[in-house]
Every structure is written in C-alpha cells, then in structure tokens.
Amino acid sequence: MAEAAYDVVIIGAGPGGYNAAIRAGQLGLKAAIVEKGPTLGGTCLNVGCMPTKALLHSSELFEQANNEFAHIGIEVKPKLNLGQMHKSKDDSVEALTKGIEFLMKKNKVTVVTGYGKIAGTGKVEVEAADGTKTVLETKNIMIATGSEPTPLPGVAFEDGKIIDSSGALFLPKVPKHMVVIGAGVIGLELGSVWRRLGAEVTVVEYLDKVGAGMDAEVATAFQRGLTKQGLKFKMSTKVTGAKTSKDGVELTVEPAAGGAAETIKGDVVLVAIGRRPFTAGLGLETVGVTPDARGFIANDHFKVADGVWVIGDVTHGPMLAHKAEEDAVAAIELMVGKAGHVDYTLVPSVIYTSPEVAWVGKTEEALKAEGVNYKKGKFPFAANSRAKINHETEGFVKVLADAATDKVLGVHIFGPQAGELIGEACMTMAFGGASEDIARTCHPHPTRSEAVRQAAMGVEGWTMQA
Template structure:
C-alpha cells in the first residue's frame, strides 16, 4: 500500500505540474502527482510537442516541393496525412514516457485518477472504476490547466466542428477548412493544412491576424499567408455554423455584409478556458475570479496550504510560464527566496512558417507606457545566412528606451526566430543597453546577426542596410 501522506501533492501533470513535482522532489520534499489522463498534460500529448511534429512534416513537404530552388530535382512527392499524424503521435508518446522515467528517477508517486481538493489539506482521487482514495499533504498545488474555449456560434461536435485536439488526429485530410481565430493555435494549424494542400480560410474577429503581435508582424504574416493561397478575413465574425448537410456552411459577418463559406471542417481556435470546474475549489473556499484562480506572487491562494500555477491562474497560458511558476512556487514552499516572475519578460513563440517570436513591449504599447523610443529593424533580405538558406522572409525589430538604452521589446518573424528570442529575454533580464548589444560580436553568417544589426539600425550605426 502506497503512502497517503505527502509533503506536496500536485494536481495535474502538465508542464506546470510535472516540473513543480520534479523540483519539489529535488528539494527533498515527498511528492505525489494526480493525473487523470497522460503524463505531460496537454502540452506533451495534445499541444506544443505533437503540433511541432506535424509542422515539421509540412515544412519537409514544402522543402521537397521547392527543391528545385536548391538545385535538386524531386518528382511526384505526396503528403501522406495518416503517416504525418502517426509520426506526431509517436513523438508525443515518446515524450510522455520520458516524464514517466523522470518521475521514477525522482521518486515521485503517480496517483492515477481525477483529483479533487478537499478542506483540511486533502485531495480525493477517483480512479476509472469509481474507487475514491483520500490523500493529504502540507502543500497542495493546483495545476489543472485549460481546454479549448467554445464560441456560442461555433459549437464543437468533434466531427465537423473541432478543437485543436481533434485537428491533430483527423481520419482524413479535409479538402476545405475554415479556421476561426488567428492566435498561435489558429495560424499554426492553418499553415500545416494549407502546406499539405487543404484550402484554408482564416476568420479573425479583430482587425488583424496574430493580434497580440506587433502590427508589422501581423501585416507580414498576412501577406505571406495570402501568397501561400490562404484566404484571410479580418474584422469578421462567425455568426452560425450549419452542419446538417454533408459538410459545413459557415455564415460570417463583416463590414461588407454576410456571406456563407462551404467547407469540410471548422477548426475553432479562439483561445482557452481554465479547468476550474469539478476540482473541489468551492468546497475549500478557494477564490476564483473571471474563471481563474486568484494567487499572490508566490502562487498561494487565499486558503493556506493551497497553491495554483499555470493556465488555471491569470497570465499568459504558455507552457514555459507554467514551468517557471511551478519552480518558484515549490522553492518558496521549501523555504528558499526565489525572485517573483517578471511577466513583462515572457517570450511568446508561434511555430507557423515563417516563425514568430516576441518579448516585451510592442511599439504601440511602449508609447502608451510613456516611453520615448528608438526603433531598429533589420530585414532578413539583407542577411547572408537567410539568402543562403532560401529564407529571406521577415525581419527583426527592436524597441529601445531612448533615455537609458534599455531593450523594451523584440519582435521577429522569419525562419528559426523562435530559437533567437531567448537572447532578447536574457539581455532584458540583465538590463543590457542597445550600445552593449551593438558591441556584442555575433557570429557570421547566422540569422542571429540580425539582432545586432537591428540594434545598430536603432542608433544609426547599421552596416548592412
């Protein structure tokens, strides 16, 4: 019989929960994790990781289709949708097994079933057979994550109107697809399906796609998506989806009036909603406001001994944010003095093609915050490495405080920019100035040189423009 008493119990094993558990174990705390589905949560099994595998398949297919640009002749390449999905699932399963290994290595106990927090620092776990076991801990961390948000006019039926989960396991490739919402999930799936030959229409309620990004990034992506054959409808609302026929009839309303789009599948990608229901929060008296658990800077709820991290609390619903929150939370529990997370310095990455990466203020937001700014931009058309790689789309844009030279924000669109943004995050953390960045020698030829050049452009010292 396993123990029912722990130092820490984490409810949920996503990138918030499993990371918190491993760090807690490293710090000498007896730790258990409650999970009703697969270890690794949505991120590893149905989100970040398997989508990147699908996107890689699409990218390889595009490489093959444009192989003549590189002096290689390939004929009759076909996208095998089923095999792409199978590869993606294999990647996800491998990652989930990796978490199992880490749990064993760190002596973390897995409690399989649906977890509900109870008063008195207890967690009730109900297994598939309906058996309930109660466990107790000095510290209980709620890391139950989030799920697809549903619009009233776009009801998900998992057949014709689907969320992200179904989008990566469809039985067959749709001929026509309407993607509702153009945040990271929407534009990533739009790219994947369009690249393998599906006719894609993106419908966005706001006035531009990827609306959280710098407007210049949005404009560039829209231009490239249209060039790739996608139809983009901004400032447009989906008012109805009729699934009674063979396919779907999507009614959309814009300034031009109403129109109907025919398609096989509608993908709803309008954000996420936190999993706060059926977790026992009300029984314990944990404060939830606007659908998110309320916490302090060290993730304590209003009830002593109960904490919450990740998508279930306010803030960006990102895997790396959840992991950072989990580490800070358990370090504080263990008596350390971790620095609270700086939510102004969180990188956001979108893995469409070209990729998008950003951190900090956009130009607009920096001005709104009262800064006098300097802006430097360097296009990849002027980068030797980008030319050699055949990846000349996009740019790096940096925003500096004119007074002190501090980097206020970085915005990139281009090949592999998700691998480049960490440099901006690090230099913002270290409070580096624009002049220091210009004098930081970057290797040649690399895409990352564009960062140095963008900084130089802000101070009228750019060499290659």
C-alpha cells in the same frame, strides 16, 4: 492528527505540474502528482504544443520537397502518406511521455492516475477510471490543471466537422476546405499545417489584425506572408452560427461592426478562439477559493489559501507552457522558504509557422500609449547572408530601446528560427541590458543571429549590412 503522507500533492501533470514535481523532488519534498489522463504531459505534450510542432515540421518538409528542392538541385516527386505522418507524430509524443514518467521516478514522485479534486484543507480525492476513490493527505496542494479550448456560442463541436485544436491533430484525411475561426497562435499554426498538405484554408478573425498581442508592424507583415502562402483571411468578421450536414459545415458570418450576413462553406471548421482555465469540479469551495468570472484563480505569490497553491494557465499571466514551468519552480521554491519569482513581462511568445514570429517585451503601440520615448532599430532578413543562402529572406528583426538609457524594452522577430533567436533578447532584458550590449557582442558569421545584432546596431543608427 495523523502526519500528512505528502509534502505536496500536485493536481495536473502538464508542463507546470510535472516541473513542479521535479523541483519538489530535487528539494527533498515528498511529492505526488495526480493526472486524469492515461499519460503524463498534459495538453501541451499530448494534444498541444508537441504534436502540433511535429505536424508543422513534417508539413514544412513536404512543402519544401514540392516547391524548393528542385531549385537547389534535388529532384524528387513527394507523395503524402498522412497515416505515416500521424504515426511519426504519435511516436514522438509517446517517447516524450515516457520521458516524463522516467523523470517522476528519478525524482521519487508518486504518480496517481485519476480525476483529482480538493476535498478540504490538506486533502485531495482521486477518483480512478473504475470509480474507486482514494484520499491523499498532504501539507500542500498545488493546482496545475491548465486550460481547455474555449467554445464559441452558436458553433457546437461535432466530431470530424466542427473541431477544436485536438481534433485538428488527428484528421484522417486532408480537408478540401478548412475554415479556421481565430487568427491567433493555434489557428494560424494548424491552419498552415493543413494548407501545406493541400487544403484550402480560410481564417475568420473578429479583430482587425492577426496574432493577438503582436506588434502591429509585425502583424501586418506576418499576415501578408501567410496570404502569399495561400491562406485566405476574413478580418473584422464575427461568426454567428453554424449548420452541419453530410457535406460539411455552413458558417454564418457578418462584419464585426455590423452589416449584412453571408455564409462560408467548408468540410471542416476549426474553432481556435483561445483557451479558458480548467477549474470546474476541482472542489475549490472546500478551501474557500472562488475563481473569477473567466475561471481564473487569483494568487498572492502563487498562494491562494493556507496550503493551497496555483500555477500555469489556471491563474493569471500568459497562457503558455514555458510560463507554467517558471510558475512551477517559483511556487515550489516559495513553498520551502526560498525566493521564487516570475517576471511575466519577460515571458516570450512564439508562433511556429514558417517563417516563425517571436517577441518579448513591449510593442511599439504599447510604448506610444504609455508615453515612453523610445528608439527603434530594424534589420531585414533579406540582408542577412545565412538567410539569403537558405532562401529564407522574408521578415525582419525589430529592437525597441529607451531613448535616454538605451535599455531594451522589446524585441520582435518575424523570420526564420525566430523562436530560437528570441532567447538572446530575453537574456539581455533579464539583465536590464542595452541595445548596445547586443550590438557590441560578437556574433558568429554567417548566422541568422546576426540579424538581431544588426537591428540592435540600428537603434543608434550604425547598422552595417543594410
């Protein structure tokens, strides 16, 4: 047999794929990465996390200029230039994709553009846009194809009217009324963007609380905060159909538990009920791999067959970009005989609304269900000096710790910069730390991070600033 041209060929250039390629290059592997899109970075960079954060940032500044600046002595009359806002977002994305291209060159990774699929053990076939096909010979294949928006039966996508998360990033004008189906991360982030820019936003959710997987106490406060901002919620409600016309969309909804149907009219409907693994047409059958009913590929330490590996959204665990990055490093290190491991219980979640929500570890509901005896410390941002000065007093920090050992079991933050603050909790929990470790560590003053410390103090009942 001819020697394989590559040590590893990675299908998909999202956060999982491109980080796997970087780590492979660092460890001396000859790697190639296959991407069907025109740019690297996958959903996250091109039509997901990054452009969404750009719009979140811009819309927050727009709202502050309208509502907060005068209060602190800055008098302006802002005018929305949506075209420029989109251009700024797109410029940021372009810069990031060029950064990934640079990292591929730096780590001597071959980039192959086209639709990649497995063509048998050690073979990846790539079909370019012009129909030409190339077969890459490799010792290892890594599946890093990510996920795609989950469609909703009875609600077919239609450009400009019934859209997915990608469509919500490129609307040419602010909708009068946007209906968001799904009160998860994507729906709430994008719904809050367009609400701040002037749209009426109604969120329809099948469950009885927002933020699937979120601690119930946080979810209640979070929904209350979003309601004060102007979002409207129809909870415990299912969507049964949709009709489009030149005027917009008419949704048919009814109570999730059953009951009388009603209609909701909007000019744009955003379907944000989650994402599903992208596994169709990958040639998995050529290596004896069969996804489960939901499309996920099971793995044993990221391995699914001889010389075939899987990481990120396409396999089990949290469907998050940073989880995919951890998978990538662990899988490549296992590939070369190193020790690779990812603890999915320590993968944080963040919703980048304003204020943000972030959490890691167990919720109170989970601890109760498991019969774990725990203690809780809680501290409001209303009592944090930096939050007060910045007029960011909504929300709180909650620390959950084992009642006997004081080991931190979960941390939940609803408030300013929650996504930045949660890193301290992740690190503490990674080392098996106690709430006292946080409570007795000096934090800079005045900062929002002191709220985390004060909440940790509260586990043992000695919160000092509230």
